[in-house]
Amino acid sequence: MILDVQDIHAFYGKSHILQGVSLTIREGETVTLLGRNGAGKSTTLKSIAGVVAPQRGTVKFKGVEVGTWASHRIAAAGVCFVPEHRGVFRLLSVEENLKLGARRDSPWQLTDIYRIFPRLKERRSNGGGQLSGGEQQMLAIGRALMNHPRLLMLDEPVEGLAPVIVEEIVAQLKQIRQAGIAILLVEQNLEVCTQLADRHIIIEQGRIVYEGDNAAFARDDAIKDRYLGVGVA
Template identity: 50%
Template sequence: MNKVLEVDAIHTYYGKSHILKGVSLHVGEGELVALLGRNGAGKSTTLRSIMGLTPPRQGHVRLFGQDVTGASPSRIATMGAGYVPEGRKIFGHLTVHENLLVARETKGQWTLDTVYKLFPRLHERRTSKGGRLSGGEQEMLAIARALLLNPKLLILDEPSQGLAPIIVQDVMRTVARMKSEGISVLLVEQNAFLALQLADRAYVLGEGEILYDGDAAALAADTERMEQLAGVAHAG
């Protein structure tokens, strides 16, 4: 299997704080990989390191076989990595349609028309300001904006955060759809059981180090280990 993303022993700091301590992971072509862990384990920092927002001081990040360690976020995005950050980061003062126009649409199947078909609710609310959308609508908008880059790799940071359970199911169906469309996905998700139902493989982070690297279904079936590694006591 071709690797679209390789993270090799990265060490990332915030000032003097050593956050990631030799993290290695990879995502294969067409794979959905879950990155799990307790709060503060370093999950978001790993994604920020991959996207060039908080470059690692040691180690390497390779995207589609090219070393992008220390590259700008814009270069990494134009290479084919779509990023949906924690908290959505949409423009609250712009309309839904204006938020989508901010994304530099690239050649491929995802266009304004196709993302509106994927998310009919966004089409209905295309003249509404981003700040007036519900949490679920904002998440749809953030994903739609990333899709307009026609990414080969989609990186999602806590897409279900703060959403009602019925909306979470909609968002996760969208994530599964991305995989079925052939997009590789790296998913950071607090709802570990939900993420593992979708994922092929999983990593668990703890205090900046990888504690588990293996089959997603096997981890989901081992509830005791889930509790030990990710602090998850039961499905829900």
């Protein structure tokens, strides 16, 4: 078990957002966290990454309790979080952005990133602000890889992107998965989710309400309709 989250509660001010969330991820597994807007998906990722400190519960990474750690320490341990806004430095070049995340002990170096993301190699001298949305997403993922992740957490990586770019990013995530990195994915595009994930977890109003493997989820139209608002024709 690489990640073991038990009964975490998180607040924004007085708003009780996460109300006892528990989930686990095994080594090399890809898991999606699904739910409607405002259900608590992003807050769950932020709580695991230390961006939002859980008020109750435990977050164990590789058997070590990290729920009270600062976010930079959690990242250094191998939990790499790519937020929805991507965090690309617009005035730095692609290569400078990548080198910001570089660690000498990472199996992912510049040549590896450019192999998986050939668009980034083509644009390595371009500023981050000159990239398209899809290229910025690739850059954010590539920078996270250079930080030597054992667990890669992605928040809405293909939101608003053209279908051809979505296909490209899905193919790249499959390569990352094949390298043995565990992935926790928040994503609204169910086709993307079922292409990538071993398991699916649904959160509703700050609580986990469903968990199932990919095959069970794919055939359970009632669950998708009830919790995700996906109408079945």
